[in-house]
Amino acid sequence: MRRMRLLGGAGAAAVLVLVAVAVDAGAADDGVDLGSWTPAPATLAVDGTTGAAHRCASAATDAETVLAEQRGSFRLLVSVDHAHVRSCLLAGDAVVASVVGPPATAPGPGSAGVSVLGYAGAAVDRDHVTVTYGYAGGDVDAVVVARPDGLDVEATVTDGWWVAWWPGVPEDDAVLRVLGPEPASTPLVQAYRRSQAQ
Template sequence: MNDLDQLKDLDPARGREPSAMEWTRSEAFIERVMAGPAPRSHARRWLTAGAVAVAAGAVAAVAVPALVPGVAEKAVASWTAAPTARTGDQVLPQARACAAGDVGGVTSANAADVLLAEQRGDATLLIMKKAGVIVECLLVDEDQAASMGLIDADAVIAPPAGTVNLETMSSLGDGDGQWSNIVGLVGPQVTAVEVKLGNGTVVQASVKAGWWAAWWPGPEGGEVDTLTVTVHAGDRTTSHLPSELP
């Protein structure tokens, strides 16, 4: 017990009270676990390449990839730093494929369920509502490279004006199929978000319907603070390490 007491004193978060958003995420996670099977893995913010996915906050959201051999490699090979925005109508086949997956429960989808959709090469990234849960899917045509749950739809709280938060940041796969992603909420007045990698590559994120998201080839999503997030809000620009985002 003496050793445990000493370790407790070294805890950098000792005495810290979780924010209202962190409590909301934690409660949403507990409700999901009680309603269905326990998640395969969860952690505070990051996991290394090949891991499931990582949600921000005191407790991570459910995150279960549905890996399809060859699909991730095709997505990575055709990747572009700048995305093309898509509407729900334009990605309805992909939305229905995402809805048919196990993450968040098998259901149907319509165009209105799609909150954010982008195209990078052959791959489509979706943020969409699914049975009361916000999920993310990466697909090539209608084949999923991965899908993961983010947060309960009724637990979404917009950040303050001109700011963003971090909901999930992860790295999956290996070799030619390794890729990273980052997803968060945006507050009012945010017009653009960019991700600058350690090698200087600038990835333009998609921003729509209160969400921002980006993905790219490489391991940075599973590493701590190897990238910078730049937020544009009117004439104000701010840059943050992922660990600095709420």
């Protein structure tokens, strides 16, 4: 049995397009412990995540996994099909959260910039997680989300995409930092809205 919940709210959450959360009964029975989460990810090879991708996939048959990472005991996959961009969080083999947005309509950034296609919060068991992702130009060296509590969350940047997630709800004061030949710092909510307006 799965429980489905929608999470919305004010402030940063006002930019959410759609958030769907599926909590696997096996994971929910034991609780989902986010304590193993780390601010620095390990990049996973996309071709090694086929089984996880099937568990995360929507009904679309053309879904393609474009990015995968691991933080502690959690894996996060980002997939794209003709109708959705989907980020899927797994604890072991259980899907504990799936954040779904509309297809990417914003143009790709310049070679040294990024765009923000999604910035959303999701309920996971008795906690919350925030996921943000988008395009990254080929000259971008790194993407970092600076949270108001002083913790920097390093994004995974691979093949023109970037993604980051952390325990907690979306924050209005989080800052998106892009490192590379044209370093920039922009409030994450502002960067999201700017990308959606293009």
